[in-house]
Amino acid sequence: DTAVSQTPKYLVTQMGNDKSIKCEQNLGHDTMYWYKQDSKKFLKIMFSYNNKELIINETVPNRFSPKSPDKAHLNLHINSLELGDSAVYFCASSQAPMPKLFFGSGTQLSVL
């Protein structure tokens, strides 16, 4: 009964490819996020969706496109992958007004 689940756990791909990461939460939360964690462990927010509407879109290349088909799902599609995209990507959710984040276990993306 994983609260926030994301797939795949590991993703190894070549430069230039397009890939997607899926996220689902079964907590009934109305807000979902994508975070990027680099090799120095720094957590950087990429996107935030509240009830399927984009709330935060930080300075991310437009090769990254989030899609929220419903409030329980937030997928991340990445076009034309670059070496610098290699990182761990975390999905998270929260329920207003409580500012408590629930994270998935991460997707380790390696671009070769």
Add this chain to the structure above:
Amino acid sequence: QQQVKQSPQSLIVQKGGISIINCAYENTAFDYFPWYQQFPGKGPALLIAIRPDVSEKKEGRFTISFNKSAKQFSLHIMDSQPGDSATYFCAASKTPNTGNQFYFGTGTSLTVIP
């Protein structure tokens, strides 16, 4: 601009010792200050949190000390255990939170030596 500054970057403590991690923030509108714990291969998980109306919060061996005037807060881990070895992140946000920004510190890698 880093909204929340965290130190040290890494920390090595003997078993049974006290681990102390410090954070500082600038935005006085922040009213919620959590600490997250992350084990290798896992996502961060909420450990303990505090609001600025109290100066200290304790949960088991974990204590947050909060200094509103200095805009600083710290995590103290008493009787540190090898199982506490993880990366710790402080954070700050405003409530109510409807998908707004959570500002994370840069993380502290804690190693507790048996």
